[in-house]
Amino acid sequence: xxxxxxxxxxxxxxxxxxxxxxxxxxxxxxxxxxxxxxxxxxxxxxxxxxxxxxxxxxxxxxxxxxxxxxxxxxxxxxxxxxxxxxxxxxxxxxxxxxxxxxxxxxxxxxxxxxxxxxxxxxxxxxxxxxxxxxxxxxxxxxxxxxxxxxxxxxxxxxxxxxxxxxxxxxxxxxxxxxxxxxxxxxxxxxxxxxxxxxxxxxxxxxxxxxxxxxxxxxxxxxxxxxxxxxxxxxxxxxxxxxxxxxxxxxxxxxxxxxxxxxxxxxxxxxxxxxxxxxxxxxxxxxxxxxxxxxxxxxxxxxxxxxxxxxxxxxxxxxxxxxxxxxxxxxxxxxxxxxxxxxxxxxxxxxxxxxxxxxxxxxxxxxxxxxxxxxx
Amino acid sequence: xxxxxxxxxxxxxxxxxxxxxxxxxxxxxxxxxxxxxxxxxxxxxxxxxxxxxxxxxxxxxxxxxxxxxxxxxxxxxxxxxxxxxxxxxxxxxxxxxxxxxxxxxxxxxxxxxxxxxxxxxxxxxxxxxxxxxxxxxxxxxxxxxxxxxxxxxxxxxxxxxxxxxxxxxxxxxxxxxxxxxxxxxxxxxxxxxxxxxxxxxxxxxxxxxxxxxxxxxxxxxxxxxxxxxxxxxxxxxxxxxxxxxxxxxxxxxxxxxxxxxxxxxxxxxxxxxxxxxxxxxxxxxxxxxxxxxxxxxxxxxxxxxxxxxxxxxxxxxxxxxxxxxxxxxxxxxxxxxxxxxxxxxxxxxxxxxxxxxxxxxxxxxxxxxxxxxxx
Ligand SMILES: [Mg+2]
Ligand SMILES: [Mg+2]
Ligand SMILES: [Mg+2]
Ligand SMILES: [Mg+2]
Ligand SMILES: [Mg+2]
Ligand SMILES: [Mg+2]
Numbered sequence: 001x002x003x004x005x006x007x008x009x010x011x012x013x014x015x016x017x018x019x020x021x022x023x024x025x026x027x028x029x030x031x032x033x034x035x036x037x038x039x040x041x042x043x044x045x046x047x048x049x050x051x052x053x054x055x056x057x058x059x060x061x062x063x064x065x066x067x068x069x070x071x072x073x074x075x076x077x078x079x080x081x082x083x084x085x086x087x088x089x090x091x092x093x094x095x096x097x098x099x100x101x102x103x104x105x106x107x108x109x110x111x112x113x114x115x116x117x118x119x120x121x122x123x124x125x126x127x128x129x130x131x132x133x134x135x136x137x138x139x140x141x142x143x144x145x146x147x148x149x150x151x152x153x154x155x156x157x158x159x160x161x162x163x164x165x166x167x168x169x170x171x172x173x174x175x176x177x178x179x180x181x182x183x184x185x186x187x188x189x190x191x192x193x194x195x196x197x198x199x200x201x202x203x204x205x206x207x208x209x210x211x212x213x214x215x216x217x218x219x220x221x222x223x224x225x226x227x228x229x230x231x232x233x234x235x236x237x238x239x240x241x242x243x244x245x246x247x248x249x250x251x252x253x254x255x256x257x258x259x260x261x262x263x264x265x266x267x268x269x270x271x272x273x274x275x276x277x278x279x280x281x282x283x284x285x286x287x288x289x290x291x292x293x294x295x296x297x298x299x300x301x302x303x304x305x306x307x308x309x310x311x312x313x314x315x316x317x318x319x320x321x322x323x324x325x326x327x328x329x330x331x332x333x334x335x336x337x338x339x340x341x342x343x344x345x346x347x348x349x350x351x352x353x354x355x356x357x358x359x360x361x362x363x364x365x366x367x368x369x370x371x372x373x374x375x
Numbered sequence: 376x377x378x379x380x381x382x383x384x385x386x387x388x389x390x391x392x393x394x395x396x397x398x399x400x401x402x403x404x405x406x407x408x409x410x411x412x413x414x415x416x417x418x419x420x421x422x423x424x425x426x427x428x429x430x431x432x433x434x435x436x437x438x439x440x441x442x443x444x445x446x447x448x449x450x451x452x453x454x455x456x457x458x459x460x461x462x463x464x465x466x467x468x469x470x471x472x473x474x475x476x477x478x479x480x481x482x483x484x485x486x487x488x489x490x491x492x493x494x495x496x497x498x499x500x501x502x503x504x505x506x507x508x509x510x511x512x513x514x515x516x517x518x519x520x521x522x523x524x525x526x527x528x529x530x531x532x533x534x535x536x537x538x539x540x541x542x543x544x545x546x547x548x549x550x551x552x553x554x555x556x557x558x559x560x561x562x563x564x565x566x567x568x569x570x571x572x573x574x575x576x577x578x579x580x581x582x583x584x585x586x587x588x589x590x591x592x593x594x595x596x597x598x599x600x601x602x603x604x605x606x607x608x609x610x611x612x613x614x615x616x617x618x619x620x621x622x623x624x625x626x627x628x629x630x631x632x633x634x635x636x637x638x639x640x641x642x643x644x645x646x647x648x649x650x651x652x653x654x655x656x657x658x659x660x661x662x663x664x665x666x667x668x669x670x671x672x673x674x675x676x677x678x679x680x681x682x683x684x685x686x687x688x689x690x691x692x693x694x695x696x697x698x699x700x701x702x703x704x705x706x707x708x709x710x711x712x713x714x715x716x717x718x719x720x721x722x723x724x725x726x727x728x729x730x731x732x733x734x735x736x737x738x739x740x741x742x743x744x745x746x747x748x749x750x
Binding site: 039042043044045047048051052108111112114132133135136137139140143144146147150159160163164167170171172174175177178179181182183198201205 | 414417418419420422423426427483486487489507508510511512514515518519521522525534535538539542545546547549550552553554556557558573576580
């Protein structure tokens with residue numbers, strides 16, 4: 001019997017996605033070899049080379065690769081055509097650099113959060129004989145990024161813009177990390193430090209810049225899109241425009257992530273939510289705090305951030321009482337409409353064939369991936 | 376009675392040194408204000424601003440400032456004249472960036488080494504409520520560096536060279552740190568991992584690049600000295616030349632540091648040496664291992680890296696037996712002569728007034744500061 005047409009379509013889509021991921025992963029193998037060769041050429045001892053290889057293999061690939069692959073996808077959309085092999089590889093290098101940057105953040109974040117597992121394996125610092133050496137390993141991952149950009153983009157007119165982007169976004173991410181660390185220390189619960197305002201700052205700085213703005217801005221640079229030094233409402237600066245749309249998009253993504261940590265089933269989200277137990281400064285707790293009665297507030301104070309299933313259950317009860325589910329549905333609908341309206345205002349560029357332009361589709365593709373996401 | 380003429384000379388020299396240090400420290404106050412203003416303008420919460428300020432004040436100034444001030448001194452020598460106020464400040468920014476970079480390394484190194492004190496105060500991670508947040512604080516110090524360079528050098532033709540220098544040297548320092556960390560873990564003594572070859576790699580990568588080559592190369596860039604793409608023996612590339620002289624100079628400096636840790640009195644070196652107790656991969660132990668009899672080797676294996684004064688004394692006895700003092704005197708004399716010979720070969724440039732040139736004096740000033748140093 002012929003397969004169901006909807007099923008065949010889904011299978012074709014999944015196969016295309018798997019092929020795209022495979023192609024992106026193939027680029028990593030080339031990149032890793034380059035890095036290891038350079039490291040070896042410095043005359044490093046054998047054990048150091050082995051350590052370095054293990055650091056790269058353990059910490060860089062293995063994630064969802066959404067951020068890295070979105071650089072490649074964005075370059076394709078901006079250029080309005082499929083990429084040559086050379087263009088593909090260069091876009092993939094920039095994408096992998098975002099993954100290296102993320103690896104730098106995650107390796108160090110896990111140490112600071114005393115986390116146990118990451119991507120289904122022990123956190124790097126918990127691997128036998130690694131420990132605090134993970135700090136230097138993380139630092140090296142950042143250096144790899146600059147070595148790669150230098151090697152592949154040195155002669156490009158936008159080289160210095162790439163460097164400034166990585167510098168600027170790295171700094172902003174660290175600012176967000178700082179606010180997060182002092183607002184919600186893992187071991188000292190104090191909900192009076194929480195607020196939706198702090199949450200918005202943390203989310204914007206710690207996540208939205210590097211996960212949403214950075215990949216698109218890199219793709220824009222690689223596509224030859226330049227700033228507009230004299231922006232007007234009709235003719236805005238493309239980087240400011242991208243910023244204005246992608247930061248709210250990143251906030252929406254993180255609020256959704258926080259919500260699913262509470263409301264998603266393990267089958268949906270692929271893990272068991274631990275934000276309540278981990279004292280996370282999440283959208284759910286901040287929303288609950290903003291509307292809780294004194295009695296509900298007392299329950300939250302007494303039970304949030306405790307390593308205890310009964311405490312967690314009591315917090316979840318309050319979340320249900322204050323209707324976090326309904327509030328999230330409203331938040332999501334409003335965010336979706338607001339971002340969509342901004343995207344609708346992006347000028348439809350009728351660029352001549354082969355000329356890159358900031359097309360609204362680049363933002364639309366992000367929003368469509370996120371809206372009503374269940375996992 | 377008139378003061379002794381030699382004494383008056385020394386007093387004048389000390390006063391000049393103190394004034395130079397004061398001027399350099401004044402530049403830091405300007406830099407710190409700039410950084411805090413930028414941080415505040417991002418809309419960071421009050422507690423984060425306070426934390427950030429404390430991070431800067433605790434970790435950046437307070438060292439010997441040799442590396443940072445050597446950038447300023449080198450620009451003066453290369454230009455062959457005193458600097459204008461604007462030139463001074465820019466050179467000081469580059470110098471402070473080396474101090475920021477060092478602060479990034481030291482904050483993280485102290486965590487990795489479980490060190491207790493640094494510059495006469497508790498290590499940053501040991502300060503109340505800091506702990507592992509020190510990792511992110513260190514990372515921010517590196518980001519400060521790039522923000523400062525961007526702000527002050529963006530329009531300079533050598534801007535991208537400055538960025539590449541900091542990237543490249545940061546990476547190399549991390550390579551040296553990795554070799555050090557896996558060769559001499561603080562908690563697991565295994566002298567079979569040690570060798571003079573490993574020691575040379577560690578010293579070159581972990582110390583010499585950022586402490587000696589980086590300040591001079593930055594000064595050369597700021598002075599407008601460009602690479603020579605077609606080097607000959609008579610007309611070498613100035614950056615290669617600087618590298619060839621400054622890396623051995625850095626090695627000599629670190630060997631001397633290692634030697635003084637063993638042989639210097641606390642009055643001389645301003646601290647009590649702990650390299651033996653801390654299982655450091657020092658020049659002394661590597662030299663001893665290279666010539667020890669089997670009996671002496673057994674003593675070293677049984678006593679090196681133990682947190683025990685009697686063990687330390689036994690190691691010191693072997694050091695005396697194998698004549699570390701005599702061997703060091705020979706090493707120092709040979710290093711001094713070898714480096715001096717290289718400096719003597721640097722072409723005496725008769726640059727027209729005001730034109731920068733790679734003068735041998737820039738190297739000579741480093742060597743003179745180090746030779747037969749007692750502290
Ligand atoms: Mg974490
Ligand atoms: Mg964290
Ligand atoms: Mg989450
Ligand atoms: Mg140390
Ligand atoms: Mg160390
Ligand atoms: Mg020492």
